[in-house]
Amino acid sequence: GNSVTQMEGPVTLSEEAFLTINCTYTATGYPSLFWYVQYPGEGLQLLLKATKADDKGSNKGFEATYRKETTSFHLEKGSVQVSDSAVYFCAPPQLSFGAGTTVTVRA
Amino acid sequence: DARVTQTPRHKVTEMGQEVTMRCQPILGHNTVFWYRQTMMQGLELLAYFRNRAPLDDSGMPKDRFSAEMPDATLATLKIQPSEPRDSAVYFCASGLGGSKNIQYFGAGTRLSVL
Numbered sequence: 001g002n003s004v005t006q007m008e009g010p011v012t013l014s015e016e017a018f019l020t021i022n023c024t025y026t027a028t029g030y031p032s033l034f035w036y037v038q039y040p041g042e043g044l045q046l047l048l049k050a051t052k053a054d055d056k057g058s059n060k061g062f063e064a065t066y067r068k069e070t071t072s073f074h075l076e077k078g079s080v081q082v083s084d085s086a087v088y089f090c091a092p093p094q095l096s097f098g099a100g101t102t103v104t105v106r107a
Numbered sequence: 108d109a110r111v112t113q114t115p116r117h118k119v120t121e122m123g124q125e126v127t128m129r130c131q132p133i134l135g136h137n138t139v140f141w142y143r144q145t146m147m148q149g150l151e152l153l154a155y156f157r158n159r160a161p162l163d164d165s166g167m168p169k170d171r172f173s174a175e176m177p178d179a180t181l182a183t184l185k186i187q188p189s190e191p192r193d194s195a196v197y198f199c200a201s202g203l204g205g206s207k208n209i210q211y212f213g214a215g216t217r218l219s220v221l
Binding site for chain 1: 152
């Protein structure tokens with residue numbers, strides 16, 4: 001079956017710092033991969049996705065590239081803001097999301 | 108703006124009482140998921156349905172939890188009897204199914220069992 005291994009948190013950064021959250025997957029075939037974000041007090045929402053190898057998903061300054069060679073889908077943002085403080089989840093569909101990675105950005 | 112609606116948003120109850128949580132999926136979505144989120148376990152999949160039929164409920168404690176879809180516009184998650192360890196935030200999500208499709212989450216029901 002499909003599974004992902006995501007970097008554990010928490011991660012604390014200063015504003016304008018570079019953020020990377022590692023995610024590697026084990027899969028049969030090449031499933032779509034997703035990053036979701038959960039802001040405080042809310043449900044998860046899709047941040048970005050990639051549907052095939054070498055696809056790059058991007059949204060709100062975040063990027064992730066679906067790399068077949070390294071079976072990775074790392075999330076990156078070049079300059080974080082306080083408003084990026086949230087929990088980030090890497091997931092293929094229809095599986096438990098786990099604990100995610102809690103990111104706190106300090107002004 | 109279509110969204111998944113969950114009710115109630117908050118529920119406080121006493122141990123032993125029945126709890127029913129409701130979810131209205133986005134119109135036209137054929138897949139519904141129930142999740143539980145706690146600090147210790149993170150976000151766990153409890154059950155999911157496609158076209159109102161349960162496909163997987165292996166994550167759900169069968170002795171006290173039950174999930175149903177009486178019709179395409181309503182999904183319910185019941186706990187009877189409730190226990191303090193059931194205290195968590197319960198999320199419903201809906202989607203179009205298939206491995207390439209996005210899940211749309213509701214705002215959750217925060218349950219506290221005293």
